[in-house]
Amino acid sequence: MTALPERTDRKLGLVIDLDTCVGCHACVISCKGWNTENYGAPLSDQDPYGGAPSGTFLNRVHSYEVQPPEGAAQLVHFPKSCLHCEDAPCVTVCPTGASYKRVEDGIVLVNESDCIGCGLCAWACPYGARELDAAEGVMKKCTLCVDRIYNENLPEVDRTPACVRTCPAGARHFGDLSDPASDVSRLVSERGGVDLMPEQGTKPVNKYLPPRPRDRLARDAAEPTTGEIDVLAPFLEPVAETPQGFIGWLDRALEKL
Amino acid sequence: MHPAPSVIVFTSFSGLGFGLLFWLGIGLPAVTGWTAFAFFTIAYLFAVGGLVSSTFHLGHPERALKAFTQWRTSWLSREGWAAVASLIVMAAYGAGLVFVQSRWPVLGYVGAALCLLTVFTTSMIYAQMKTIPRWNSVLTPLNYLSISLGGGALLAGQITWAIWLLLAAGVLQIAAWLRGDRALTDSGTDLASATRLGTIGKVRAFEPPHTGTNYLLKEFVHVVGRKHALKLRVIAITLMSALPVLLLLLPFTHIAAAAAVVSHLAGVLTARWLFFAEAEHVVGLYYGAHAGKAA
Numbered sequence: 001m002t003a004l005p006e007r008t009d010r011k012l013g014l015v016i017d018l019d020t021c022v023g024c025h026a027c028v029i030s031c032k033g034w035n036t037e038n039y040g041a042p043l044s045d046q047d048p049y050g051g052a053p054s055g056t057f058l059n060r061v062h063s064y065e066v067q068p069p070e071g072a073a074q075l076v077h078f079p080k081s082c083l084h085c086e087d088a089p090c091v092t093v094c095p096t097g098a099s100y101k102r103v104e105d106g107i108v109l110v111n112e113s114d115c116i117g118c119g120l121c122a123w124a125c126p127y128g129a130r131e132l133d134a135a136e137g138v139m140k141k142c143t144l145c146v147d148r149i150y151n152e153n154l155p156e157v158d159r160t161p162a163c164v165r166t167c168p169a170g171a172r173h174f175g176d177l178s179d180p181a182s183d184v185s186r187l188v189s190e191r192g193g194v195d196l197m198p199e200q201g202t203k204p205v206n207k208y209l210p211p212r213p214r215d216r217l218a219r220d221a222a223e224p225t226t227g228e229i230d231v232l233a234p235f236l237e238p239v240a241e242t243p244q245g246f247i248g249w250l251d252r253a254l255e256k257l
Numbered sequence: 258m259h260p261a262p263s264v265i266v267f268t269s270f271s272g273l274g275f276g277l278l279f280w281l282g283i284g285l286p287a288v289t290g291w292t293a294f295a296f297f298t299i300a301y302l303f304a305v306g307g308l309v310s311s312t313f314h315l316g317h318p319e320r321a322l323k324a325f326t327q328w329r330t331s332w333l334s335r336e337g338w339a340a341v342a343s344l345i346v347m348a349a350y351g352a353g354l355v356f357v358q359s360r361w362p363v364l365g366y367v368g369a370a371l372c373l374l375t376v377f378t379t380s381m382i383y384a385q386m387k388t389i390p391r392w393n394s395v396l397t398p399l400n401y402l403s404i405s406l407g408g409g410a411l412l413a414g415q416i417t418w419a420i421w422l423l424l425a426a427g428v429l430q431i432a433a434w435l436r437g438d439r440a441l442t443d444s445g446t447d448l449a450s451a452t453r454l455g456t457i458g459k460v461r462a463f464e465p466p467h468t469g470t471n472y473l474l475k476e477f478v479h480v481v482g483r484k485h486a487l488k489l490r491v492i493a494i495t496l497m498s499a500l501p502v503l504l505l506l507l508p509f510t511h512i513a514a515a516a517a518v519v520s521h522l523a524g525v526l527t528a529r530w531l532f533f534a535e536a537e538h539v540v541g542l543y544y545g546a547h548a549g550k551a552a
């Protein structure tokens with residue numbers, strides 16, 4: 001049924017830390033690796049070794065430059081996958097019932113054997129989280145690795161989404177966002193986690209932790225008693241303003257010529 | 258949005274077909290026998306031909322029947338029901354006119370209402386999309402309905418109705434364009450709200466996820482040059498409304514009537530091309546598109 005559930009028992013989702021993401025794209029690759037050979041149809045590539053490759057991905061990493069009114073611009077790497085919205089517009093537009101939101105954990109899934117590949121759900125998603133696979137003609141999207149998180153055949157440490165498991169920077173966190181005591185909920189409240197495009201009214205479950213300002217070097221160096229970075233600051237002072245030794249002699253000699 | 262030919266053809270032709278069926282349903286013109294047969298054949302070719310073409314863009318057309326299941330929530334599903342219901346009712350009504358020379362008015366009115374409902378459901382598939390602010394307006398159903406009624410009146414030979422309705426369709430079309438040009442900015446969705454990085458400073462798309470293209474870019478990020486679009490708008494409005502109205506105001510000849518129909522059809526196809534090609538999907542913001550429009 002493409003009616004949305006009144007409420008879900010849990011809200012499983014991701015918290016993505018834009019402060020720590022280094023933009024390595026490891027989550028993109030592990031996502032594609034796991035999902036091309038597990039839930040549903042494989043994630044096909046077109047012309048993969050040719051001049052114009054393209055393919056289906058459930059997770060993509062953008063990079064943005066943010067220019068504050070003063071100081072250096074900041075580069076922010078921005079992973080984006082399905083946000084498993086509470087008011088998921090992609091589900092209600094689906095004519096076949098292939099798209100649905102699970103009552104038990106809030107995961108939004110596509111039943112591929114019912115999908116006619118009309119693409120309407122991808123139109124309805126503001127985040128570009130759904131891609132119609134060009135080879136299979138069915139809609140693909142993040143499953144929150146539903147085939148890992150409950151999979152008793154995997155060691156417990158691996159029962160998280162592939163992207164979370166693989167992130168070398170620890171920028172991705174998985175958990176139940178309906179439980180205020182969960183690690184992910186605490187992260188969101190401590191770091192001021194936000195919704196993407198709140199004005200679209202989708203109520204995303206996934207949250208983003210905004211990056212902290214990064215260009216503090218100059219200020220901290222000016223105040224050597226605060227901030228960790230200053231431990232090294234005195235050692236980074238130039239040893240001598242005027243050249244000494246051989247270079248100093250050379251300098252003076254050249255000066256006299 | 259990518260202006261897919263199958264969808265442009267579908268919305269234009271089926272809109273006209275259902276429009277003509279509406280007029281036949283209310284008995285304008287009150288035809289029977291072979292004349293009725295000719296009118297109904299044209300209407301069904303347009304309506305059904307359009308519907309069939311809409312299945313061309315499906316990934317799995319063989320499962321199309323499943324699309325009838327979710328009418329409680331999905332406008333696409335409702336459209337399917339409305340289309341089938343109007344085609345069945347109008348077939349029964351048409352059979353009465355053609356084969357037994359009798360007009361069953363109640364059936365005709367019900368069929369006519371269903372035809373309008375079909376066009377309305379089609380328009381709501383687009384109008385419901387919050388992700389495409391240009392479409393997310395009451396002007397979208399008004400645009401679709403006025404074109405369908407005006408074009409239908411033209412095909413049905415209802416000269417006076419056609420003149421007024423085609424004029425109305427032209428005015429509503431211009432209104433939709435003018436509102437649409439501000440819609441993305443007015444929606445409040447921009448790169449700052451998409452990334453929530455706006456509190457730090459000015460956000461600029463620096464690097465896309467991949468060097469190549471992808472489904473999202475092909476389907477949703479289509480940018481029409483402003484000058485190009487303006488020319489096409491003038492062509493669309495001229496062919497769709499102005500020229501047919503002028504031709505209808507002239508003393509009636511079959512040549513002029515046929516020219517009015519051809520001109521109208523070409524105008525509607527152009528307007529529909531623009532409807533899709535000019536529509537900005539908010540996902541484009543993530544890729545740095547529409548930067549000039551969104552504040």
Ligand code: SF4
Pocket residue numbers: 081082083084085088089090091108124125126127128129130141202
């Ligand atoms: S992110 Fe997009 S695909 Fe995922 S639930 Fe929200 S609207 Fe649907």
Ligand code: SF4
Pocket residue numbers: 093094095096097098099110114115116117118119120121122138139
């Ligand atoms: S593409 Fe598939 S899942 Fe998406 S709306 Fe169409 S039928 Fe539903």
